[in-house]
Amino acid sequence: PYTGGALYPQATETRDLRTLDGIWNFRKSPTDPEYGYRNGWYEQDLEKTGPVIKMPVPSSYNDVGEDVSLRDHVGLVWYDRRFYVPPWWLQNGQRVWLRFSSVHYAAQVWVNGKLMAYHEIGHLPFEVEITKEVYPNASNLLTVVVDNTLLSDTVPQGVIKDTIIGNGKVRQEQSYTFDFFNYAGIHRTVFLYSTPQLYIDDVIVNTDIQGLTGFIVYNITHQGTPSPDNVECLVQIFDKNDSQVAASHDCAGLIEIGNANFWWPYLMHPSPGYLYTFKASLIGPNGEIVDTYNQKVGIRTVTWSNTSVFINDKPIYLRGFGMHEDSDLRGKGWDPVLWVKNFNLIRWVGANAFRTSHYPYAEEIYQLADEQGIMIIDECPGVDTDIFSKSLLVKHKQSLTELIRRDKNHPSVVMWSISNEPRSANRLADAYFGEVVRHVKSMDLSRPITIAISQTYTTDKSAQHLDVICFNRYNGWYHATGSLTTITNNVVDEATAWHIKHNKPIIMTEYGADTIAGLHQMPEYVWSEEFQVALMSEHFKAFDKLRQAGFFVGEFIWNFADFNTAQTIIRVGGNKKGIFTRSRQPKASAHHLRARYLAVAASD
Numbered sequence: 336p337y338t339g340g341a342l343y344p345q346a347t348e349t350r351d352l353r354t355l356d357g358i359w360n361f362r363k364s365p366t367d368p369e370y371g372y373r374n375g376w377y378e379q380d381l382e383k384t385g386p387v388i389k390m391p392v393p394s395s396y397n398d399v400g401e402d403v404s405l406r407d408h409v410g411l412v413w414y415d416r417r418f419y420v421p422p423w424w425l426q427n428g429q430r431v432w433l434r435f436s437s438v439h440y441a442a443q444v445w446v447n448g449k450l451m452a453y454h455e456i457g458h459l460p461f462e463v464e465i466t467k468e469v470y471p472n473a474s475n476l477l478t479v480v481v482d483n484t485l486l487s488d489t490v491p492q493g494v495i496k497d498t499i500i501g502n503g504k505v506r507q508e509q510s511y512t513f514d515f516f517n518y519a520g521i522h523r524t525v526f527l528y529s530t531p532q533l534y535i536d537d538v539i540v541n542t543d544i545q546g547l548t549g550f551i552v553y554n555i556t557h558q559g560t561p562s563p564d565n566v567e568c569l570v571q572i573f574d575k576n577d578s579q580v581a582a583s584h585d586c587a588g589l590i591e592i593g594n595a596n597f598w599w600p601y602l603m604h605p606s607p608g609y610l611y612t613f614k615a616s617l618i619g620p621n622g623e624i625v626d627t628y629n630q631k632v633g634i635r636t637v638t639w640s641n642t643s644v645f646i647n648d649k650p651i652y653l654r655g656f657g658m659h660e661d662s663d664l665r666g667k668g669w670d671p672v673l674w675v676k677n678f679n680l681i682r683w684v685g686a687n688a689f690r691t692s693h694y695p696y697a698e699e700i701y702q703l704a705d706e707q708g709i710m711i712i713d714e715c716p717g718v719d720t721d722i723f724s725k726s727l728l729v730k731h732k733q734s735l736t737e738l739i740r741r742d743k744n745h746p747s748v749v750m751w752s753i754s755n756e757p758r759s760a761n762r763l764a765d766a767y768f769g770e771v772v773r774h775v776k777s778m779d780l781s782r783p784i785t786i787a788i789s790q791t792y793t794t795d796k797s798a799q800h801l802d803v804i805c806f807n808r809y810n811g812w813y814h815a816t817g818s819l820t821t822i823t824n825n826v827v828d829e830a831t832a833w834h835i836k837h838n839k840p841i842i843m844t845e846y847g848a849d850t851i852a853g854l855h856q857m858p859e860y861v862w863s864e865e866f867q868v869a870l871m872s873e874h875f876k877a878f879d880k881l882r883q884a885g886f887f888v889g890e891f892i893w894n895f896a897d898f899n900t901a902q903t904i905i906r907v908g909g910n911k912k913g914i915f916t917r918s919r920q921p922k923a924s925a926h927h928l929r930a931r932y933l934a935v936a937a938s939d
């Protein structure tokens with residue numbers, strides 16, 4: 336159970352930080368998953384127990400090698416490396432922590448042969464204190480086992496089946512209903528960091544606005560020893576120029592900032608994404624600073640009605656994308672080059688939002704969004720939710736506990752998506768999502784909750800629990816393939832029907848067409864650039880009509896970029912619905928979308 340605050344690690348006056356990213360040793364487990372455990376692979380260098388290959392961290396392991404047995408591996412893989420703890424951390428009595436930002440799907444972690452952590456649900460971080468396990472004057476062995484198997488009660492779900500391949504041999508095959516490739520490995524940065532003995536465990540900020548005044552409602556919690564009864568806090572708020580604009584001595588309370596700079600979405604304000612620094616310090620009995628943490632804060636409100644979503648009391652229209660963490664070679668590995676480029680393209684296109692389809696993305700991505708005023712619909716890893724068992728519900732809720740624990744302070748996060756395309760026509764979906772929504776509301780009331788629904792408004796049994804209804808529909812592609820003439824009316828009719836039935840704001844979170852960059856056909860024909868552009872135009876007509884109707888609050892094309900999928904005959908080298916290619920070059924559709932998004936932004 337990871338119950339701490341999950342603050343993103345940082346170096347401050349009282350904390351230090353290094354990453355353990357780099358090249359690790361790696362080995363696939365033999366089919367017998369127990370083999371590595373029986374032979375003590377967790378307590379000796381992997382290199383000493385057999386051949387290893389080199390594996391970059393962070394990265395998916397699947398596409399780094401040259402054979403299918405690594406790409407399509409099902410089950411366990413082993414990673415290890417050695418590391419030193421800076422001796423001065425220990426000399427200064429600091430605690431030493433390990434933090435894995437994402438290991439997909441499940442991970443076990445050993446330090447010097449001792450089991451330190453188990454975590455399930457990829458895409459979400461976990462941390463563990465290792466002070467007592469590390470050697471001060473020698474190298475330490477860090478071993479990680481990663482399991483990529485998805486079952487009926489993992490989030491997301493999958494099915495494993497045994498295929499007989501002859502000679503009495505059996506190969507395990509993983510299948511899943513979602514279409515993005517189930518990349519696995521140590522996907523994000525591994526941090527080694529220090530905190531003082533008595534440390535800030537969590538900083539929670541919420542913001543409010545009255546007129547020109549901004550309010551920060553906050554709570555600083557601490558853990559550790561010695562825990563003096565009279566721990567005091569010091570809070571200092573700095574603006575972008577590093578001038579202090581407010582302060583407080585309470586560990587929890589309300590801070591008022593007169594004439595505040597509010598956090599605005601991109602293109603809604605000349606300087607979108609304004610962030611203050613909330614510097615939290617714990618003060619010891621002699622007035623000394625015990626621990627310090629710098630939390631970025633964007634002062635903004637999110638509110639919603641039956642027809643609209645508002646940022647700072649202004650109705651907003653979301654112009655965005657469904658995306659993926661996906662790129663050549665690295666799969667789902669965190670890559671700053673890729674993401675700085677992605678954000679440059681998001682702004683170039685004139686978008687102001689994206690959905691983290693279909694799982695939480697790397698924390699650095701939310702930081703970029705905070706700074707640039709890009710709004711996020713933050714989606715948990717529940718995709719194609721099916722079967723609706725008790726054990727699935729427990730893990731689904733756990734994924735949201737961990738998501739909200741991690742992302743609660745990001746101004747960019749304006750909505751929680753608790754599932755993508757669940758099988759919500761199932762009668763069990765009603766109680767199931769009722770419970771998930773109650774769970775989210777018990778942790779955060781400040782953001783609306785949605786699901787990207789693919790069932791129809793007549794069959795779905797989840798939407799009554801939501802604040803905003805998102806729907807995914809592939810008119811002209813999966814429905815009436817190649818037919819453009821019915822799109823506009825279908826989209827208008829469906830969005831209107833959802834609104835009439837539930838009296839809630841409506842967003843179209845997916846529409847699109849697979850398109851091979853460079854394939855041209857006139858008159859337009861499926862898979863060509865011309866077809867993608869024409870299909871978009873029909874949707875744009877619908878969106879314009881719906882905006883007039885007054886309850887339609889956003890359009891998200893599927894997808895930002897081409898991405899890899901499992902092998903099927905309906906995909907050519909992956910899903911090609913991107914308006915950018917996998918290497919982030921524009922298709923004709925990117926220019927078409929840009930013209931629209933910039934025009935919509937200008938008219939807002």
Ligand code: GCB
Nearest residue numbers: 514755756789807845910912
């Ligand atoms: C969907 C899914 C998305 C797929 C997309 C497609 O409905 O939500 O994950 O990639 O359709 O292109 O089939």
